[in-house]
Each structure stands twice: as structure tokens, then as C-alpha cells.
Amino acid sequence: MRGLHPGVKAVWSLAMLAAVFAGGPVVQGVVLSVVLLQLLLLSGLSAVTFLGLLAPVLLFGLLGALVVRFSSGVGWWGALSLLARVSSASAVFAFLAANTPFVHLLWLMGRLGVPDLLVEVFELVYRYLFLLSQTVDAVKLAQDSRLGFSSFSCSLRSLSFAVGAMLRKVFLSLREASMALESRNFDGRFAFLTRADFRAEPLLVAALMLPALGCLFLALLLPQG
Amino acid sequence: MSLFELKGLRFGYSRGEEVLKGVDLSLRRGAKTVVIGPNGSGKTTLLLHLNGVLRPTRGAVYFKGRQISYDRRSLRELRSAVGFLFQDPDVQVFAGTVFEDVSFGPMNLGLPGPEVERRVQRALSSLGIEELADRPLHFLSFGQKKLVALAGVLAMEPEVLVLDEPTANLDPAHVEVLLEKVEELRSAGCEVIMSTHDVDLAYSWADEVVIFCEGRAMASGDPEAVFSSEELLRAGSLRRPILLECWTALRERGLADGPPPRDVLSFRRRLGL
Numbered sequence: 001m002r003g004l005h006p007g008v009k010a011v012w013s014l015a016m017l018a019a020v021f022a023g024g025p026v027v028q029g030v031v032l033s034v035v036l037l038q039l040l041l042l043s044g045l046s047a048v049t050f051l052g053l054l055a056p057v058l059l060f061g062l063l064g065a066l067v068v069r070f071s072s073g074v075g076w077w078g079a080l081s082l083l084a085r086v087s088s089a090s091a092v093f094a095f096l097a098a099n100t101p102f103v104h105l106l107w108l109m110g111r112l113g114v115p116d117l118l119v120e121v122f123e124l125v126y127r128y129l130f131l132l133s134q135t136v137d138a139v140k141l142a143q144d145s146r147l148g149f150s151s152f153s154c155s156l157r158s159l160s161f162a163v164g165a166m167l168r169k170v171f172l173s174l175r176e177a178s179m180a181l182e183s184r185n186f187d188g189r190f191a192f193l194t195r196a197d198f199r200a201e202p203l204l205v206a207a208l209m210l211p212a213l214g215c216l217f218l219a220l221l222l223p224q225g
Numbered sequence: 226m227s228l229f230e231l232k233g234l235r236f237g238y239s240r241g242e243e244v245l246k247g248v249d250l251s252l253r254r255g256a257k258t259v260v261i262g263p264n265g266s267g268k269t270t271l272l273l274h275l276n277g278v279l280r281p282t283r284g285a286v287y288f289k290g291r292q293i294s295y296d297r298r299s300l301r302e303l304r305s306a307v308g309f310l311f312q313d314p315d316v317q318v319f320a321g322t323v324f325e326d327v328s329f330g331p332m333n334l335g336l337p338g339p340e341v342e343r344r345v346q347r348a349l350s351s352l353g354i355e356e357l358a359d360r361p362l363h364f365l366s367f368g369q370k371k372l373v374a375l376a377g378v379l380a381m382e383p384e385v386l387v388l389d390e391p392t393a394n395l396d397p398a399h400v401e402v403l404l405e406k407v408e409e410l411r412s413a414g415c416e417v418i419m420s421t422h423d424v425d426l427a428y429s430w431a432d433e434v435v436i437f438c439e440g441r442a443m444a445s446g447d448p449e450a451v452f453s454s455e456e457l458l459r460a461g462s463l464r465r466p467i468l469l470e471c472w473t474a475l476r477e478r479g480l481a482d483g484p485p486p487r488d489v490l491s492f493r494r495r496l497g498l
Contacts, residue, residue, distance in 0.1 A: 077335075101322075101359075101360070101361070102321065103321035103322050103325065103361070106321060107419045115268050119418060123320065123321055124319065126321060127320065127321065127362065129361070130317075130363035131315060131363075174317070176311070176313070176316040176449050177316055177319065179311075179316075180309075180311050180316050180317040180319075181271065181319075182277050182278050182304070183273075183304060183308075183309040183311075183335060184304070184329055184330040184333060184377065184378075184381065185301055185304045185305065185332060185333035185381075186333060187329065190320075190362055191329065191332035192321075192325040192326075192329055192331070192332060193324070193325065193328035193331075193338060193341045193342060193345065194318055194322075194325055195324050195358070195359065196324075200281075204436050
């Protein structure tokens with residue numbers, strides 16, 4: 001599934017999202033079930049991992065639905081409808097995220113005419129987020145190893161030191177990264193050669209797209225409201 | 226003619242103290258050169274001048290007899306000829322996947338797509354990491370990232386390779402792969418200049434050693450001569466390489482004679498072990 005052409009997965013997502021927004025709670029429930037089934041049968045990702053990925057969104061969806069139920073005149077059916085929509089739409093996005101390497105999405109964005117500058121920014125953010133997270137972990141570990149979080153006041157002081165340290169590190173890293181780019185003849189544009197050897201096996205495409213088209217058809221039969 | 230000649234080189238980072246304090250140095254063609262010195266001595270700053278990434282505040286750098294100019298075109302030519310491997314691969318590699326990152330340098334050279342692809346494949350397979358091509362960089366180990374960074378430089382097919390502490394933080398297996406590759410490149414005619422603070426590596430690998438300390442080149446010459454000088458070792462905060470130390474001790478007791486061996490294999494052979 002990860003090697004499948006990202007264009008196919010993008011079309012699948014659009015069809016599923018259209019079904020979610022055009023259809024009522026029944027359709028949204030069907031979409032959620034279809035996504036889970038396709039996940040189990042086609043992607044090899046375990047349902048537990050997938051639900052773990054979805055859990056925070058579902059929690060927010062549930063809280064939102066309860067707030068809407070008790071703070072406005074919407075009944076239980078309206079709140080359930082909201083929850084169904086949030087859950088199914090999030091499941092579609094989570095399926096796409098779990099089965100599509102980010103670089104494939106960037107490639108697709110480039111092909112769809114998204115400006116180079118934006119794609120380059122996304123690419124850099126994607127890479128440097130991991131570096132930032134590694135650095136944060138390292139700083140936190142170093143502080144923890146010297147009892148930096150042993151009390152509330154220690155934790156606050158450690159946090160302020162960590163923020164200062166991170167700022168210094170960001171400036172140093174920026175200087176080093178810019179030198180490294182220059183050493184490889186950087187001329188202001190991030191030029192890469194991206195491999196686009198994606199697969200598009202007819203059976204896999206059919207197994208992904210036919211249920212999606214089915215959901216879309218169902219949404220037209222059972223529209224919202 | 227020297228490969229590089231540095232005359233009266235001075236450099237300081239903005240609002241900081243001077244890092245290079247008048248370096249006069251000549252790096253021979255065809256010699257495996259190691260710049261050795263303690264941490265913070267200015268080795269990296271010195272090497273970054275060879276690729277034109279840093280511009281001296283005073284003095285000049287000559288590459289193959291011609292003074293380096295810092296206009297766009299000259300720098301492009303220089304950086305195509307002189308590849309630079311940074312000590313920390315996380316500084317150097319930044320693209321989404323290994324394949325993309327290695328293609329960055331050749332793409333900047335303005336090469337056509339098929340040629341870039343050929344170079345990337347060749348660089349990856351020469352380091353035995355072609356299976357990593359589609360992996361995102363953050364899933365790689367430090368050693369793998371180091372090899373990817375090297376592949377990114379090799380794909381530009383430079384005449385000179387400048388390695389900044391290439392073995393730092395690497396496990397022995399990756400050190401071996403890296404040094405083997407460096408030897409292959411040398412055999413293919415690529416010049417190699419390396420900085421390190423590993424005296425054993427410098428002694429066994431180099432033809433010429435430059436002792437660098439407090440922003441100055443204190444001495445340069447044959448590894449045996451340089452590492453035999455107690456005065457230089459003390460001034461450079463270095464120690465004598467283990468092989469040289471052992472050989473000297475054996476020679477003093479009459480158990481060995483002749484010039485000291487440069488690697489463990491010759492050491493054992495010379496002692497009949």
C-alpha cells in the first residue's frame with residue numbers, strides 16, 4: 001500500500017471525504033467501517049495501531065459532541081451525527097497518513113502545481129521537526145539525569161534553561177546547515193531528484209477505489225438531513 | 226605545485242575572537258594529509274576555507290596554484306572540485322529520503338536527470354547502502370547517516386575530498402567501511418585531506434601530518450618525525466601513537482630495529498608474530 005501511486009490514494013481520500021460530507025450518519029458509519037476493513041485487509045497495519053493514531057482525535061470529537069449536546073439545542077442524534085462525521089473524516093486522513101510516505105505527498109503536491117517554495121518549506125519542516133525533537137529529548141534527558149525535574153520549582157527552572165539552550169542550538173544549527181548547503185553548491189533552490197517508481201496494481205487499485213465509489217454512491221442515495 | 230597553499234590566513238567568526246591566527250601551510254598533491262590537533266584548535270574552520278565556505282578575513286588560499294576568488298562562478302567551480310564531509314551528518318543531510326539527499330549536489334551542478342540518477346546509484350552502491358535509497362533520513366543510524374552524507378559528496382565526483390573528523394562517533398565497522406572507501410577513492414586519483422584528533426589513525430593512514438593548535442599550523446611532515454617529537458606532542462596536547470610507542474620501547478630493549486611499522490599487520494610481521 002505504501003508503494004501505491006499517491007495519486008490513487010489522493011483520489012480515494014477525496015471520494016471518501018465527499019461521501020462523509022454529503023451523507024448522513026449512516027453513510028459516515030459505513031465510511032468508518034470501510035476504512036477499517038481496507039486498513040486491515042490492504043495495508044497490513046494493525047487496528048490497534050490505527051486506533052491509537054485516531055484516539056486523540058476521537059477524544060476531542062467526543063468532547064466536542066458532548067459540548068454541542070449540552071450547550072445548544074442540538075439533540076442526541078445531532079451530537080452523534082457530529083461525532084460520526086469527525087470520526088469518519090479523521091479515519092480517512094489517518095488512513096492516508098499511515099499509508100503514504102510524506103515524501104510521496106510532497107511529490108504529489110509538486111505535480112499538482114503547489115508552488116516550489118511551499119513544497120520546499122514542507123520538506124525542510126518535515127526533516128527538521130525530527131531533529132528538533134531529538135534535541136529536545138537530549139536536553140530533557142541531560143537535565144533529568146541531574147535531578148532537573150525533581151521538584152516543581154526545579155522543573156520550571158529546567159524548562160527555562162531548556163528553552164534558552166534550544167534557541168542557542170537552533171542558531172548554531174542554522175549556521176552549520178547553511179554552510180553544509182553552500183558546500184554542495186546550493187544556489188537558493190532546493191533541487192532534488194525524486195524517485196517516482198510507484199506501483200498501481202489493478203487489483204489493489206480496484207480494492208481501494210470500488211468501496212470508495214460505493215460509499216460515494218450511498219451518500220447520494222442517503223444524503224445528509 | 227601544491228594542491229592547496231594557505232598564506233597568512235586569518236579568520237574570526239562574527240563578534241568572536243580570531244580562530245585562525247595567521248596560517249601558512251602547503252598541502253602536497255598526492256599525499257594523504259591529516260590535520261591533527263585538540264578540540265577547538267580551529268581544524269574545522271581551517272578545512273572550511275578549502276571549499277570556499279568560509280572566506281578569510283586576511284590572507285589567501287590557493288588551489289592548484291590559483292588564488293581562490295569568492296565570486297559566484299569561481300565558488301561553484303571550487304565546490305564542484307572540492308567535496309566536504311561534515312563531522313555531524315545531521316548538519317549535512319536534510320532532504321526527505323536518502324535518494325533525494327544524495328541527488329542534491331549533482332542537481333546543483335545542473336546535470337540532466339538521468340546523469341544525476343546514475344551518479345546517485347553509483348555513490349550509494351559504492352558504499353553498499355543502495356537498499357537505504359528510499360528510507361527517510363530520520364530512520365537511519367548515525368553511521369548510516371554518515372555514509373549517506375559521504376555518498377552525497379561522492380555523487381558530485383570531486384577531485385579533492387575534505388573529511389572533517391570522519392571517524393568521530395562511528396563504530397569500528399563503519400570506520401572500516403569509510404576508510405576502505407577513502408582508499409578506493411585515493412586509488413582512483415582523488416586527493417584526500419582529513420582532520421582528526423585520533424593519533425593512531427593519523428599515524429597509520431597519513432603520508433603527511435599537520436599539527437594544528439590554537440589557530441596555527443605548528444608543524445607538518447612525515448608522521449614518524451612529527452609524532453616522535455615530544456615537544457610537538459606536548460604543545461599540541463597529543464600523545465604518541467600506540468604502535469610507535471610500542472616499537473620505540475621494543476627498540477630500546479633491543480627487541481626490534483629499523484623504522485617503526487605504520488600498521489598492526491606490519492608490526493606483527495616485523496616481529497615475526
